[in-house]
Each structure stands twice: as structure tokens, then as C-alpha cells.
Amino acid sequence: MNNRYLVREVQTKQELDEVLDVIWAANHTPYEPFIQLFFPVLGFTPAHRKAALIESKERVWKQHTSDPASHWLYAFDTVTDQAVGCVQWVISTTNPFAKGVPKLEAPWWPEGECRKFCESILNQVYKPRANWMTRPHCALNWMAVHPAHRLCGIGSLLMKAGIKKTDNLNLECWLEGSSMGKPLYEKFGFQSLLKVAFDTEVPCASDEWRKCAHEMTPAAVFAMWRPKRGLWRLENGQEVGLPWTLGAQPVLNGTSHSL
Numbered sequence: 001m002n003n004r005y006l007v008r009e010v011q012t013k014q015e016l017d018e019v020l021d022v023i024w025a026a027n028h029t030p031y032e033p034f035i036q037l038f039f040p041v042l043g044f045t046p047a048h049r050k051a052a053l054i055e056s057k058e059r060v061w062k063q064h065t066s067d068p069a070s071h072w073l074y075a076f077d078t079v080t081d082q083a084v085g086c087v088q089w090v091i092s093t094t095n096p097f098a099k100g101v102p103k104l105e106a107p108w109w110p111e112g113e114c115r116k117f118c119e120s121i122l123n124q125v126y127k128p129r130a131n132w133m134t135r136p137h138c139a140l141n142w143m144a145v146h147p148a149h150r151l152c153g154i155g156s157l158l159m160k161a162g163i164k165k166t167d168n169l170n171l172e173c174w175l176e177g178s179s180m181g182k183p184l185y186e187k188f189g190f191q192s193l194l195k196v197a198f199d200t201e202v203p204c205a206s207d208e209w210r211k212c213a214h215e216m217t218p219a220a221v222f223a224m225w226r227p228k229r230g231l232w233r234l235e236n237g238q239e240v241g242l243p244w245t246l247g248a249q250p251v252l253n254g255t256s257h258s259l
Contacts, residue, residue: 189230
């Protein structure tokens with residue numbers, strides 16, 4: 001079945017635009033509040049949605065081309081000539097948090113309570129990663145499969161391609177996954193370390209904040225980790241140390257991070 005699909009790495013904006021089409025379709029069927037946090041539709045008409053899609057494509061392409069650690073892979077359907085699944089790996093060959101836990105901002109939202117709400121959620125998601133992964137590692141940031149192509153092995157195909165490269169680099173892997181994605185990630189050696197349930201309570205919350213909390217609070221996510229090469233036991237039989245016990249570690253000179 002998988003002979004129908006090929007895995008490629010994004011090289012052009014047109015390819016990444018098609019990847020964003022997959023992400024939008026996948027996160028609206030069923031609806032996932034995270035999509036509104038990252039790619040808000042600021043209105044109720046088809047024109048508003050079109051504008052949001054265009055903005056998201058421009059923003060993600062700019063982010064991707066400005067960050068050499070960003071690698072997008074996508075599954076390509078040889079029958080329909082379309083992208084049908086995607087994954088983004090961020091490959092850090094040095095400690096990406098050498099300056100401490102970053103404060104994430106969401107400038108794609110207009111100033112106001114909605115932006116503050118979005119930033120609150122994003123920083124809660126990111127905190128375990130930034131505290132525990134203070135050494136070279138690979139992070140999975142996005143995974144999506146088009147609704148019309150689910151249950152065709154595309155997620156596994158994308159994971160195999162990414163994991164093969166991360167193992168060649170001898171790096172740990174990290175992700176924040178949904179309950180729907182968790183079984184797939186476990187299949188490839190990830191284990192859940194923490195379940196992140198979002199705290200949306202603030203003193204004297206405004207009506208706008210409460211509306212955001214009602215409409216955009218995501219379901220809890222799982223902070224998941226995979227040790228180097230997926231080996232949870234060392235050669236001597238001892239269990240591998242967990243992320244918070246490993247500390248900052250240098251990377252070997254000459255390590256490549258090309259996918």
C-alpha cells in the first residue's frame with residue numbers, strides 16, 4: 001500500500017504551501033483548537049478564512065527559511081499528485097535553550113486578550129521541553145495526515161523517515177503529542193513523561209478571555225521523549241537516564257543535521 005506514497009523533503013514554497021493545506025484540513029476534521037491558536041481566522045466569512053490561510057503560508061515559509069534547524073517532510077500521493085501528510089522536525093545540534101526558557105509570543109494575533117491567551121497556552125506547552133532538553137536533540141513540531149488519507153500508513157511512513165535520520169545523528173527526540181497521535185509515537189519508541197493540562201484561570205478574567213478559554217483551550221497534550229536510537233536500556237542493562245537527569249551535553253564535532 002505504501003508504494004503509492006513517497007516521502008520528500010520540502011525544498012520550495014509551493015511544496016510548503018501544499019503542506020499547510022494538509023495541516024489546515026487535518027486540524028479542522030475533526031476540529032483541533034490548536035489550529036486557531038497558530039492560524040487564527042479573524043472573521044466568519046470565506047474571505048476571512050482565505051486571508052488566514054494565505055497569512056499562515058507566508059509566515060511558516062519565512063520561519064522555515066530563516067531557521068536552518070527546520071526540516072519539513074511530506075508524503076506525496078503518486079496517484080493524485082498531491083501532498084497528503086507532513087511532519088516537521090527541528091534538529092538542534094547545540095543546546096537551543098542555552099539562554100534559558102524563551103518567552104513565546106504570538107504576533108500573528110492582534111494585540112489584546114486573545115493574543116495573551118494564545119501566548120499563555122504556547123508557553124505552557126513549551127516549558128517542559130525548554131527545561132529538560134538542554135542539549136542537542138530532534139523535536140517533532142507538527143504531524144498531520146489529510147483526512148481523506150488516514151489509516152493508509154502515512155503517519156508511520158513519515159515517522160520511519162524521520163526516525164531513521166535522527167538515529168543516524170544519534171540524537172534524542174522530543175514532541176508534544178495529542179491523544180490521537182500518542183499510539184503512533186509510542187510505536188516508534190516514544191514514551192509519555194508528562195500530561196500537560198492547560199491552566200486558563202486568571203484573576204478577574206475578562207469576558208474576552210473567558211470566551212477564548214471556552215473556544216480555544218486544547219485538550220491535554222503528552223510531553224513525549226525518545227532516548228538515543230530508542231534504547232531505553234544501556235548495554236549493561238541499566239535503564240537510561242530520563243531527560244531531567246541528563247543535563248546539557250555537547251554534540252560531537254562534524255555532526256550533520258541534514259535530512
